[in-house]
């Protein structure tokens with residue numbers, strides 16, 4: 545952890561407020577790098593508005609020191625941590641226990657330290673579905689997922705477990721096939737095929753990294769030509785909020801949901817477990833995050 549740790553902890557604690565005392569509950573996010581994470585801003589905001597005596601700090605953790613750091617945080621009395629790139633899979637191995645959701649997602653993003661045990665969960669899939677729910681989007685029918693990486697797996701598992709028919713496509717077909725095999729459900733299709741399947745779909749999810757930084761990655765407008773009028777298009781990329789896919793879908797008059805809400809909703813379970821309060825995914829939270837992404 546090193547010098548960056550000291551600087552970022554000081555910054556986070558300063559923002560958390562002046563009420564840090566012997567009873568303050570601690571949590572944080574382990575990543576490498578971790579400066580870009582919006583989680584400290586979000587959790588410390590929730591501590592403030594809910595009157596929680598808690599603080600959430602960035603924990604820059606080198607991959608080779610992950611296990612030691614995790615055990616150290618548990619021993620130091622932290623309530624738990626979030627885990628981000630590149631530790632989501634290492635966290636699976638380091639935990640003493642995994643929730644069924646983490647096993648199914650093949651990754652851990654939220655950890656609780658309970659009675660000396662390290663318990664790993666994955667809240668990405670629930671966060672994705674809760675965000676759709678917050679936009680009154682029904683989780684039903686046929687969902688087409690673009691991508692077969694870590695986030696795609698969590699989303700696919702959550703949609704399958706909620707009764708959707710799931711079709712997964714990926715630039716590298718073998719990864720989509722591997723995902724279908726690992727989840728024991730869904731169907732893998734070749735990348736070139738997916739636009740022609742849209743007419744039978746109720747939901748299109750971009751779970752690739754295409755669109756990050758506003759770079760389109762492909763001709764979305766042409767790809768959406770066959771979309772049914774009732775299709776809901778959602779992008780889990782949230783930098784920028786209005787990705788090229790979201791803009792192309794809006795231009796076609798399709799319903800869209802951006803990825804920032806997934807980030808907010810996946811964080812709520814951790815906050816609830818560590819600090820004992822269910823935080824509201826309200827507009828002040830979104831405004832704060834959106835301003836930081838500009």
Ligand SMILES: NC(=O)c1ccc[n+]([C@@H]2O[C@H](COP(=O)([O-])OP(=O)(O)OC[C@H]3O[C@@H](n4cnc5c(N)ncnc54)[C@H](OP(=O)(O)O)[C@@H]3O)[C@@H](O)[C@H]2O)c1
Pocket residue numbers: 668690691692693694695696714715716719751752753754756761780781782803804806807808810
């Ligand atoms: N909103 C949220 O809360 C949230 C949560 C988690 C992740 N995310 C975002 O989701 C995105 C994916 O994350 P991840 O962890 O799943 O990443 P990952 O494991 O690295 O997977 C990346 C995926 O993108 C595909 N891909 C990359 N470049 C592509 C291109 N030019 N054309 C077609 N496919 C391409 C990859 O296909 P190949 O297999 O062929 O390489 C793979 O399926 C990231 O932008 C991340 O920030 C958002």
